[in-house]
Amino acid sequence: MRALGQPPVLGELVGGVLMGPTVLGRLLPGLAAAIAGSPDVTLAREALTRIGMLFFLFVVGLESDLTQLRRSSRAALSLGLSGSLVPLVAGMALVAALPGSFWGPHAEARPFVFALFVGLNLANSAIPVLARILMDLRALGSRVGTLCMAAAIVDDLFAWACFAAVLVALGRSGTSAAMLPLVFVAAIVMLGVVTWAGRRLGPPGLAWVRRHAPWPHGFIAVTAVLLLAAGSAAEAMGAHAALGAFLLGVALSGGDAEHREAHEAMARFAMGFFAPLYFVSLGLTTDFVRSFDLALVAVVLAAAVATKLAGVLLGARLAGLRIDREAWAIGFGLNARGATGIILAAVGRQSGVIDDRTFVALAVMAFLTSLLAGPAMSRLLRPARSER
Numbered sequence: 001m002r003a004l005g006q007p008p009v010l011g012e013l014v015g016g017v018l019m020g021p022t023v024l025g026r027l028l029p030g031l032a033a034a035i036a037g038s039p040d041v042t043l044a045r046e047a048l049t050r051i052g053m054l055f056f057l058f059v060v061g062l063e064s065d066l067t068q069l070r071r072s073s074r075a076a077l078s079l080g081l082s083g084s085l086v087p088l089v090a091g092m093a094l095v096a097a098l099p100g101s102f103w104g105p106h107a108e109a110r111p112f113v114f115a116l117f118v119g120l121n122l123a124n125s126a127i128p129v130l131a132r133i134l135m136d137l138r139a140l141g142s143r144v145g146t147l148c149m150a151a152a153i154v155d156d157l158f159a160w161a162c163f164a165a166v167l168v169a170l171g172r173s174g175t176s177a178a179m180l181p182l183v184f185v186a187a188i189v190m191l192g193v194v195t196w197a198g199r200r201l202g203p204p205g206l207a208w209v210r211r212h213a214p215w216p217h218g219f220i221a222v223t224a225v226l227l228l229a230a231g232s233a234a235e236a237m238g239a240h241a242a243l244g245a246f247l248l249g250v251a252l253s254g255g256d257a258e259h260r261e262a263h264e265a266m267a268r269f270a271m272g273f274f275a276p277l278y279f280v281s282l283g284l285t286t287d288f289v290r291s292f293d294l295a296l297v298a299v300v301l302a303a304a305v306a307t308k309l310a311g312v313l314l315g316a317r318l319a320g321l322r323i324d325r326e327a328w329a330i331g332f333g334l335n336a337r338g339a340t341g342i343i344l345a346a347v348g349r350q351s352g353v354i355d356d357r358t359f360v361a362l363a364v365m366a367f368l369t370s371l372l373a374g375p376a377m378s379r380l381l382r383p384a385r386s387e388r
Contacts, residue, residue: 016283061249080154086311126338341366
Protein backbone atom coordinates (compact mmCIF):
# COMPACT_ATOMS: atom_id res chain seq x y z
CA MET A 1 0.00 0.00 0.00
CA ARG A 2 2.91 2.37 0.64
CA ALA A 3 4.12 1.70 -2.90
CA LEU A 4 0.66 2.72 -4.14
CA GLY A 5 0.73 5.90 -2.07
CA GLN A 6 -1.90 4.59 0.35
CA PRO A 7 -1.91 4.25 4.17
CA PRO A 8 -0.33 0.98 5.36
CA VAL A 9 -3.37 0.14 7.52
CA LEU A 10 -5.35 -0.57 4.34
CA GLY A 11 -2.75 -3.17 3.40
CA GLU A 12 -3.01 -4.69 6.86
CA LEU A 13 -6.77 -5.04 6.43
CA VAL A 14 -6.27 -6.68 3.02
CA GLY A 15 -3.70 -9.03 4.57
CA GLY A 16 -6.22 -10.12 7.19
CA VAL A 17 -8.86 -10.66 4.49
CA LEU A 18 -6.44 -12.85 2.52
CA MET A 19 -5.49 -14.93 5.58
CA GLY A 20 -9.00 -15.16 7.02
CA PRO A 21 -12.18 -17.02 6.04
CA THR A 22 -12.73 -14.82 2.96
CA VAL A 23 -9.84 -16.26 0.88
CA LEU A 24 -7.58 -18.72 2.69
CA GLY A 25 -10.51 -20.23 4.58
CA ARG A 26 -12.06 -21.25 1.25
CA LEU A 27 -8.84 -22.40 -0.45
CA LEU A 28 -7.00 -24.04 2.48
CA PRO A 29 -9.37 -24.26 5.45
CA GLY A 30 -6.93 -26.29 7.53
CA LEU A 31 -4.18 -23.68 7.20
CA ALA A 32 -6.65 -20.86 7.92
CA ALA A 33 -7.75 -22.64 11.10
CA ALA A 34 -4.11 -23.07 12.14
CA ILE A 35 -3.47 -19.34 11.64
CA ALA A 36 -6.59 -18.47 13.64
CA GLY A 37 -5.26 -20.62 16.50
CA SER A 38 -6.89 -22.21 19.53
CA PRO A 39 -9.62 -20.51 21.62
CA ASP A 40 -6.93 -19.33 24.06
CA VAL A 41 -4.95 -17.74 21.23
CA THR A 42 -8.12 -16.13 19.91
CA LEU A 43 -8.89 -14.68 23.35
CA ALA A 44 -5.38 -13.24 23.66
CA ARG A 45 -5.55 -11.79 20.15
CA GLU A 46 -8.90 -10.14 20.86
CA ALA A 47 -7.47 -8.52 23.98
CA LEU A 48 -4.45 -7.21 22.07
CA THR A 49 -6.58 -5.94 19.19
CA ARG A 50 -8.84 -3.97 21.55
CA ILE A 51 -5.79 -2.31 23.08
CA GLY A 52 -4.49 -1.72 19.54
CA MET A 53 -7.69 0.11 18.64
CA LEU A 54 -7.23 2.42 21.65
CA PHE A 55 -3.63 3.21 20.70
CA PHE A 56 -4.58 3.89 17.08
CA LEU A 57 -7.39 6.27 18.03
CA PHE A 58 -5.09 8.00 20.51
CA VAL A 59 -2.67 8.70 17.66
CA VAL A 60 -5.58 9.96 15.52
CA GLY A 61 -6.43 12.34 18.35
CA LEU A 62 -2.81 13.51 18.52
CA GLU A 63 -3.06 14.54 14.86
CA SER A 64 -6.14 16.68 15.63
CA ASP A 65 -4.09 19.79 16.36
CA LEU A 66 -6.71 22.34 17.38
CA THR A 67 -4.25 25.22 16.89
CA GLN A 68 -4.77 24.79 13.13
CA LEU A 69 -8.36 25.99 13.57
CA ARG A 70 -7.13 29.46 14.49
CA ARG A 71 -5.48 29.97 11.11
CA SER A 72 -8.64 29.43 9.08
CA SER A 73 -11.42 29.22 11.65
CA ARG A 74 -14.39 30.50 9.63
CA ALA A 75 -13.72 28.54 6.45
CA ALA A 76 -12.71 25.41 8.40
CA LEU A 77 -15.85 25.53 10.52
CA SER A 78 -18.03 26.00 7.46
CA LEU A 79 -16.36 23.19 5.49
CA GLY A 80 -16.15 20.82 8.45
CA LEU A 81 -19.67 21.34 9.81
CA SER A 82 -21.38 21.32 6.42
CA GLY A 83 -19.25 18.37 5.33
CA SER A 84 -20.48 16.49 8.40
CA LEU A 85 -24.09 17.64 8.70
CA VAL A 86 -25.09 16.97 5.08
CA PRO A 87 -23.87 13.32 5.08
CA LEU A 88 -25.28 12.76 8.58
CA VAL A 89 -28.76 14.01 7.71
CA ALA A 90 -28.73 12.43 4.25
CA GLY A 91 -27.59 9.09 5.69
CA MET A 92 -30.40 9.10 8.24
CA ALA A 93 -32.91 10.06 5.55
CA LEU A 94 -31.62 7.27 3.30
CA VAL A 95 -32.12 4.67 6.03
CA ALA A 96 -35.65 5.96 6.66
CA ALA A 97 -36.51 6.04 2.95
CA LEU A 98 -35.51 2.45 2.20
CA PRO A 99 -37.44 -0.49 3.70
CA GLY A 100 -36.11 -1.97 6.91
CA SER A 101 -35.63 -5.33 5.22
CA PHE A 102 -32.98 -3.75 2.97
CA TRP A 103 -30.82 -2.90 5.98
CA GLY A 104 -31.57 -5.99 8.07
CA PRO A 105 -33.00 -6.87 11.48
CA HIS A 106 -30.74 -4.48 13.40
CA ALA A 107 -32.30 -1.53 11.56
CA GLU A 108 -35.80 -2.77 12.33
CA ALA A 109 -34.99 -3.32 16.01
CA ARG A 110 -33.43 0.14 16.63
CA PRO A 111 -34.35 2.28 13.61
CA PHE A 112 -33.29 5.68 14.98
CA VAL A 113 -29.97 4.56 16.48
CA PHE A 114 -29.17 2.52 13.37
CA ALA A 115 -29.93 5.49 11.10
CA LEU A 116 -27.82 7.83 13.26
CA PHE A 117 -24.92 5.37 13.22
CA VAL A 118 -25.00 5.01 9.42
CA GLY A 119 -25.19 8.79 9.10
CA LEU A 120 -22.17 9.41 11.31
CA ASN A 121 -20.17 6.82 9.35
CA LEU A 122 -20.93 8.83 6.22
CA ALA A 123 -20.01 12.04 8.07
CA ASN A 124 -16.63 10.78 9.28
CA SER A 125 -13.33 11.83 7.66
CA ALA A 126 -9.92 10.23 8.16
CA ILE A 127 -7.31 12.69 9.41
CA PRO A 128 -4.36 10.23 9.08
CA VAL A 129 -5.21 9.43 5.44
CA LEU A 130 -5.61 13.11 4.58
CA ALA A 131 -2.34 14.04 6.30
CA ARG A 132 -0.49 11.28 4.43
CA ILE A 133 -1.90 12.39 1.06
CA LEU A 134 -1.01 16.04 1.68
CA MET A 135 2.51 15.05 2.74
CA ASP A 136 2.94 13.02 -0.45
CA LEU A 137 1.70 15.99 -2.48
CA ARG A 138 4.00 18.34 -0.52
CA ALA A 139 0.97 20.45 0.29
CA LEU A 140 0.62 19.88 4.04
CA GLY A 141 1.79 23.40 4.92
CA SER A 142 0.08 25.14 2.02
CA ARG A 143 -3.12 27.15 2.27
CA VAL A 144 -5.18 24.28 0.87
CA GLY A 145 -3.44 21.76 3.10
CA THR A 146 -3.99 23.82 6.24
CA LEU A 147 -7.65 24.34 5.33
CA CYS A 148 -8.08 20.61 4.62
CA MET A 149 -6.62 19.56 7.97
CA ALA A 150 -8.54 22.17 9.95
CA ALA A 151 -11.83 21.19 8.27
CA ALA A 152 -11.08 17.49 8.89
CA ILE A 153 -10.55 18.23 12.59
CA VAL A 154 -13.93 19.99 12.80
CA ASP A 155 -15.48 17.12 10.84
CA ASP A 156 -14.04 14.45 13.14
CA LEU A 157 -14.90 16.25 16.38
CA PHE A 158 -18.51 16.56 15.24
CA ALA A 159 -18.68 12.90 14.17
CA TRP A 160 -17.17 11.69 17.45
CA ALA A 161 -19.62 13.77 19.46
CA CYS A 162 -22.44 12.05 17.55
CA PHE A 163 -20.71 8.73 18.14
CA ALA A 164 -20.64 9.42 21.88
CA ALA A 165 -24.37 10.15 21.81
CA VAL A 166 -25.05 6.80 20.11
CA LEU A 167 -22.89 4.86 22.55
CA VAL A 168 -24.38 6.50 25.62
CA ALA A 169 -27.87 5.79 24.26
CA LEU A 170 -26.90 2.14 23.85
CA GLY A 171 -25.26 1.91 27.26
CA ARG A 172 -28.18 3.50 29.07
CA SER A 173 -31.43 1.79 28.19
CA GLY A 174 -33.45 4.70 29.57
CA THR A 175 -31.93 7.18 27.11
CA SER A 176 -34.51 8.16 24.51
CA ALA A 177 -34.00 9.71 21.09
CA ALA A 178 -35.10 13.06 22.52
CA MET A 179 -32.18 12.96 24.96
CA LEU A 180 -29.54 12.48 22.24
CA PRO A 181 -29.07 16.24 21.59
CA LEU A 182 -28.30 16.72 25.29
CA VAL A 183 -25.81 13.85 25.17
CA PHE A 184 -24.24 15.45 22.08
CA VAL A 185 -23.84 18.79 23.90
CA ALA A 186 -22.42 16.96 26.91
CA ALA A 187 -19.84 15.28 24.64
CA ILE A 188 -18.80 18.67 23.22
CA VAL A 189 -18.48 20.09 26.77
CA MET A 190 -16.47 17.04 27.83
CA LEU A 191 -14.16 17.51 24.85
CA GLY A 192 -13.61 21.15 25.82
CA VAL A 193 -12.87 20.31 29.46
CA VAL A 194 -10.50 17.46 28.57
CA THR A 195 -8.69 19.62 26.01
CA TRP A 196 -8.38 22.54 28.44
CA ALA A 197 -6.96 20.24 31.12
CA GLY A 198 -4.58 18.62 28.66
CA ARG A 199 -3.24 21.99 27.48
CA ARG A 200 -2.41 22.99 31.06
CA LEU A 201 -1.26 19.68 32.50
CA GLY A 202 0.43 18.30 29.38
CA PRO A 203 3.58 20.50 29.22
CA PRO A 204 4.52 20.15 32.93
CA GLY A 205 3.66 16.45 32.79
CA LEU A 206 5.90 15.92 29.78
CA ALA A 207 8.72 17.80 31.47
CA TRP A 208 8.31 15.60 34.57
CA VAL A 209 8.51 12.42 32.48
CA ARG A 210 11.63 13.77 30.76
CA ARG A 211 13.34 14.28 34.12
CA HIS A 212 12.30 11.09 35.89
CA ALA A 213 11.93 8.36 33.26
CA PRO A 214 14.04 6.95 30.39
CA TRP A 215 13.16 8.48 27.03
CA PRO A 216 11.08 7.55 25.07
CA HIS A 217 10.18 4.36 26.94
CA GLY A 218 9.02 6.24 30.00
CA PHE A 219 6.73 8.45 27.95
CA ILE A 220 5.21 5.41 26.23
CA ALA A 221 4.62 3.70 29.59
CA VAL A 222 2.99 6.76 31.16
CA THR A 223 0.85 7.32 28.07
CA ALA A 224 -0.31 3.68 28.12
CA VAL A 225 -1.47 4.08 31.74
CA LEU A 226 -3.32 7.32 30.89
CA LEU A 227 -4.84 5.68 27.82
CA LEU A 228 -6.26 2.75 29.75
CA ALA A 229 -7.55 5.11 32.45
CA ALA A 230 -9.26 7.29 29.82
CA GLY A 231 -10.85 4.23 28.23
CA SER A 232 -12.08 2.99 31.60
CA ALA A 233 -13.51 6.43 32.43
CA ALA A 234 -15.38 6.55 29.12
CA GLU A 235 -16.90 3.12 29.71
CA ALA A 236 -17.86 4.09 33.26
CA MET A 237 -19.89 6.96 31.76
CA GLY A 238 -21.72 4.56 29.45
CA ALA A 239 -19.69 5.32 26.32
CA HIS A 240 -17.00 3.23 24.61
CA ALA A 241 -13.32 3.12 25.53
CA ALA A 242 -12.57 4.33 21.98
CA LEU A 243 -14.04 7.73 22.82
CA GLY A 244 -11.76 8.14 25.84
CA ALA A 245 -8.69 7.23 23.77
CA PHE A 246 -9.56 9.74 21.05
CA LEU A 247 -10.29 12.56 23.53
CA LEU A 248 -7.01 11.95 25.37
CA GLY A 249 -5.15 12.25 22.07
CA VAL A 250 -6.93 15.52 21.25
CA ALA A 251 -6.12 16.86 24.73
CA LEU A 252 -2.40 16.15 24.28
CA SER A 253 -2.18 17.24 20.63
CA GLY A 254 -0.19 20.19 19.32
CA GLY A 255 2.64 21.72 21.30
CA ASP A 256 6.27 22.59 20.68
CA ALA A 257 9.08 20.56 19.14
CA GLU A 258 9.50 18.53 22.34
CA HIS A 259 5.81 17.57 22.18
CA ARG A 260 6.09 16.59 18.55
CA GLU A 261 9.10 14.39 19.33
CA ALA A 262 7.09 12.65 22.05
CA HIS A 263 4.11 12.22 19.75
CA GLU A 264 6.31 10.73 17.05
CA ALA A 265 7.70 8.16 19.50
CA MET A 266 4.18 7.18 20.53
CA ALA A 267 2.93 7.03 16.95
CA ARG A 268 5.77 4.73 15.87
CA PHE A 269 5.05 2.37 18.75
CA ALA A 270 1.30 2.29 18.14
CA MET A 271 1.41 2.12 14.35
CA GLY A 272 4.28 -0.37 14.24
CA PHE A 273 2.89 -2.93 16.69
CA PHE A 274 -0.71 -2.50 17.83
CA ALA A 275 -2.38 -1.13 14.70
CA PRO A 276 -1.31 -4.04 12.43
CA LEU A 277 -2.68 -6.53 14.97
CA TYR A 278 -6.01 -4.74 15.01
CA PHE A 279 -6.55 -4.37 11.28
CA VAL A 280 -5.26 -7.84 10.38
CA SER A 281 -7.59 -9.25 13.05
CA LEU A 282 -10.62 -7.58 11.44
CA GLY A 283 -9.91 -9.49 8.25
CA LEU A 284 -9.24 -12.72 10.13
CA THR A 285 -12.59 -12.63 11.90
CA THR A 286 -14.89 -11.46 9.06
CA ASP A 287 -16.03 -13.34 5.97
CA PHE A 288 -16.19 -10.51 3.43
CA VAL A 289 -17.65 -12.83 0.75
CA ARG A 290 -20.50 -14.34 2.73
CA SER A 291 -21.44 -10.96 4.23
CA PHE A 292 -21.00 -9.00 0.99
CA ASP A 293 -24.25 -7.51 -0.35
CA LEU A 294 -23.60 -5.75 -3.66
CA ALA A 295 -26.75 -3.61 -3.51
CA LEU A 296 -26.01 -2.47 0.04
CA VAL A 297 -22.35 -1.72 -0.76
CA ALA A 298 -23.33 0.25 -3.87
CA VAL A 299 -25.94 2.33 -2.02
CA VAL A 300 -23.62 3.10 0.90
CA LEU A 301 -20.67 3.97 -1.36
CA ALA A 302 -22.71 6.21 -3.67
CA ALA A 303 -24.35 7.98 -0.73
CA ALA A 304 -20.99 8.47 1.01
CA VAL A 305 -19.26 10.05 -1.98
CA ALA A 306 -22.20 12.18 -3.13
CA THR A 307 -23.17 13.57 0.29
CA LYS A 308 -19.61 14.32 1.40
CA LEU A 309 -18.78 16.20 -1.80
CA ALA A 310 -22.09 18.05 -1.69
CA GLY A 311 -21.57 18.99 1.96
CA VAL A 312 -18.02 20.28 1.44
CA LEU A 313 -18.94 22.28 -1.66
CA LEU A 314 -21.92 23.78 0.19
CA GLY A 315 -19.60 24.70 3.05
CA ALA A 316 -17.18 26.32 0.61
CA ARG A 317 -19.99 28.40 -0.86
CA LEU A 318 -21.20 29.46 2.61
CA ALA A 319 -17.65 30.49 3.53
CA GLY A 320 -17.34 32.64 0.43
CA LEU A 321 -14.81 30.35 -1.27
CA ARG A 322 -14.78 29.71 -4.99
CA ILE A 323 -16.05 26.34 -6.22
CA ASP A 324 -12.88 25.57 -8.12
CA ARG A 325 -10.40 22.70 -8.37
CA GLU A 326 -9.13 23.38 -4.85
CA ALA A 327 -12.64 23.14 -3.38
CA TRP A 328 -13.19 19.83 -5.16
CA ALA A 329 -9.78 18.61 -3.92
CA ILE A 330 -10.79 19.42 -0.34
CA GLY A 331 -14.04 17.53 -0.91
CA PHE A 332 -12.25 14.40 -2.13
CA GLY A 333 -9.75 14.67 0.74
CA LEU A 334 -12.50 14.80 3.37
CA ASN A 335 -14.28 12.01 1.51
CA ALA A 336 -11.64 9.51 2.69
CA ARG A 337 -12.97 7.56 5.69
CA GLY A 338 -9.83 5.48 6.13
CA ALA A 339 -9.02 3.38 9.16
CA THR A 340 -11.12 5.50 11.51
CA GLY A 341 -14.20 4.68 9.41
CA ILE A 342 -13.38 0.96 9.65
CA ILE A 343 -12.94 1.28 13.43
CA LEU A 344 -16.27 3.09 13.79
CA ALA A 345 -17.97 0.30 11.85
CA ALA A 346 -16.22 -2.37 13.94
CA VAL A 347 -17.27 -0.71 17.20
CA GLY A 348 -20.84 -0.54 15.89
CA ARG A 349 -20.80 -4.26 15.16
CA GLN A 350 -19.27 -5.01 18.55
CA SER A 351 -21.95 -2.89 20.26
CA GLY A 352 -24.78 -4.62 18.41
CA VAL A 353 -25.86 -1.59 16.35
CA ILE A 354 -25.11 -3.21 12.96
CA ASP A 355 -24.70 -6.72 11.61
CA ASP A 356 -21.91 -8.23 9.49
CA ARG A 357 -23.59 -7.14 6.22
CA THR A 358 -23.63 -3.49 7.20
CA PHE A 359 -20.13 -3.73 8.69
CA VAL A 360 -18.74 -5.08 5.41
CA ALA A 361 -20.55 -2.37 3.43
CA LEU A 362 -19.17 0.40 5.67
CA ALA A 363 -15.67 -1.12 5.69
CA VAL A 364 -15.61 -1.44 1.88
CA MET A 365 -16.86 2.15 1.60
CA ALA A 366 -14.08 3.37 3.93
CA PHE A 367 -11.49 1.42 1.94
CA LEU A 368 -12.60 2.61 -1.51
CA THR A 369 -13.06 6.28 -0.55
CA SER A 370 -9.52 6.22 0.85
CA LEU A 371 -8.15 4.74 -2.38
CA LEU A 372 -10.00 7.41 -4.37
CA ALA A 373 -8.80 10.40 -2.33
CA GLY A 374 -5.11 10.38 -3.27
CA PRO A 375 -5.40 10.17 -7.08
CA ALA A 376 -8.30 12.65 -7.13
CA MET A 377 -6.46 15.25 -5.03
CA SER A 378 -3.26 14.78 -7.02
CA ARG A 379 -5.06 15.37 -10.31
CA LEU A 380 -7.03 18.37 -9.03
CA LEU A 381 -4.07 20.08 -7.35
CA ARG A 382 -1.56 19.35 -10.12
CA PRO A 383 -2.10 22.66 -12.00
CA ALA A 384 -1.59 24.68 -8.82
CA ARG A 385 1.63 22.80 -8.03
CA SER A 386 2.97 23.17 -11.57
CA GLU A 387 2.32 26.92 -11.46
CA ARG A 388 4.43 27.21 -8.31
